[in-house]
Amino acid sequence: MPTEWKLFADLAERAGDKHVTVDAAAGDTVGDALEALLEATPELEDRVLEDGELRSQINVLRNGTNVLVEEEGMETVLDADDELALFPPVSGG
Template structure:
């Protein structure tokens, strides 16, 4: 079952859409889905990667939970129906 990424702010602009569906599904990892996202929307790569690694300011959420902080990072295993989201750095002040 495909998984949908929700993209926010300039990430959606770069990808050309706020929603990108990838083939990764239950049993795959968030990292697998992330790689497929970059294949579907290569314009994101320069914004979210630095030297081939995920930029530290980028937030990756699975069902509203930041996988980089509260789960197993990109190794987090997907379950059927998971919603993934990618947020750029949030600036405030």
Template sequence: MPTEWKLFADLAERAGDKHVTVDAGAGDTVGAALTELVDDRPDLEGRVLTDDGELRSQINVLRNGTNVLVEEEGLETELEEGDELALFPPVSGG
């Protein structure tokens, strides 16, 4: 079953949409879903990934509202059916 990414701020602008469905589902990892997203929307790649293909340190990846980089197993976190993924750019206060 496909998984939907919610994109925020300039990431949505680069992708051309706030919601992008990718061909990753239960049993796949968050990293696999991220790869599908970047492959489908190449304008995101330079904003989300480093030249080495690593996730930029200031990008936040959430699964069902939980930051996978802090509270789960990072990009190795396994997806479950119905998961909602979100990608946030750096948040700056003001």
């Protein structure tokens, strides 16, 4: 079962789509799914990664929960039908 990423703001613009489906399934990790996303949309890599690590300003959500804060980060294991989302830094005015 493939996994869908939802992309927001300039990430969606760079990828050319707000939704990108990748080959990641239940039992894989969020990190595996992110790797698959960056393989499918290499134009996102320099925006999302810095020196091979996730940029600190990038938020990764699984079913609306920030995995970096409330779960096990990139090692969070996926369940079937999980919804993943990638948010760039949000700036206020």
